[in-house]
Amino acid sequence: MALSTPTDVVLELMTMGQQSAAHLRELLMAASPPMAAEHGQALTAEILRCCDRVIAAISKGATGTGKKRKVADRGAATCPSDLPLMSSKRRARGGAEADRVLETGTAADGFIWRKYGQKDINGSKHPRFYYRCAYSGEGCGATRRVQQSRDEPAAFVIAYYGEHTCGDGAADGARAAMPPAVVDPALNAWGVGVDPNGGSPLLPLLHTNDTRHCHGEDPGEKSRGQWSSSSSSSSSSFSSEAELGTSPVLEFLEGGLGVGWESVVNYLDFGCDLPKFDRA
DNA sequence: AGCATTTGACCTGC
DNA sequence: GCAGGTCAAATGCT
Numbered sequence: 001m002a003l004s005t006p007t008d009v010v011l012e013l014m015t016m017g018q019q020s021a022a023h024l025r026e027l028l029m030a031a032s033p034p035m036a037a038e039h040g041q042a043l044t045a046e047i048l049r050c051c052d053r054v055i056a057a058i059s060k061g062a063t064g065t066g067k068k069r070k071v072a073d074r075g076a077a078t079c080p081s082d083l084p085l086m087s088s089k090r091r092a093r094g095g096a097e098a099d100r101v102l103e104t105g106t107a108a109d110g111f112i113w114r115k116y117g118q119k120d121i122n123g124s125k126h127p128r129f130y131y132r133c134a135y136s137g138e139g140c141g142a143t144r145r146v147q148q149s150r151d152e153p154a155a156f157v158i159a160y161y162g163e164h165t166c167g168d169g170a171a172d173g174a175r176a177a178m179p180p181a182v183v184d185p186a187l188n189a190w191g192v193g194v195d196p197n198g199g200s201p202l203l204p205l206l207h208t209n210d211t212r213h214c215h216g217e218d219p220g221e222k223s224r225g226q227w228s229s230s231s232s233s234s235s236s237s238f239s240s241e242a243e244l245g246t247s248p249v250l251e252f253l254e255g256g257l258g259v260g261w262e263s264v265v266n267y268l269d270f271g272c273d274l275p276k277f278d279r280a
Numbered sequence: 281a282g283c284a285t286t287t288g289a290c291c292t293g294c
Numbered sequence: 295g296c297a298g299g300t301c302a303a304a305t306g307c308t
Binding site for chain 1: 296298299302
């Protein structure tokens with residue numbers, strides 16, 4: 001592949017996805033019964049809209065302002081399926097850059113996550129990563145766990161816990177670019193998330209009491225330093241899970257909609273410089 | 281200097 | 295005792 005940057009790759013993949021969706025729509029129009037065609041067209045239209053938005057956003061952001069942290073600029077071609085290969089306690093400067101994979105930053109779900117832990121999980125050859133909303137300092141209790149799928153290494157199982165109370169309005173737009181493939185943890189089955197409130201059918205299923213759309217306060221400060229250890233010692237006292245039951249608020253397997261989405265999501269989610277949806 | 285990231289250590293539940 | 299989840303010191307980057 002001659003795609004030199006992650007942005008190029010994402011653009012290429014999104015374009016592929018866009019073409020596939022367009023093709024699907026044509027097929028639906030030609031072959032499906034009216035009802036199915038109607039639903040199918042709505043879905044494909046949504047997919048196309050998402051592709052357009054992502055492409056537009058990336059194109060706009062591809063001009064080089066990408067300034068997450070340095071790591072975002074490095075991992076280029078190595079992002080997707082190579083999960084971070086941690087070496088020693090601290091990666092050596094310089095040398096291992098090619099293998100570097102960003103682990104935090106803007107994710108495909110539009111929220112900004114910060115990694116706070118990593119753990120080797122029994123029976124899984126891939127470690128599990130723990131992320132917390134970057135605005136947890138403001139009391140946002142959302143966390144997520146990311147684990148590379150054992151069966152399908154190119155896919156990542158992501159589980160969300162807790163609720164965003166950080167008022168991330170910008171995330172709404174970004175969220176529209178989420179992959180449509182959703183696993184309902186209760187059903188343990190694939191499906192297309194349809195927002196019961198009439199939102200984007202591409203958005204994952206959320207509990208109805210999910211309060212993601214919270215007050216949009218200015219997240220002006222771009223960084224908050226170390227986690228204000230307000231929760232001090234009781235490490236597992238995180239309450240959101242208790243409030244919401246034992247199952248994650250949202251869980252889905254990224255990579256369920258074919259090569260395009262899978263790859264794109266992997267790129268986006270692991271930090272290959274998704275154009276930042278400005279929170280300010 | 282300040283903030284982000286890494287990762288070993290610690291905590292908790294089973 | 296073990297495994298999963300979290301903390302926080304150490305370290306790197308801007």
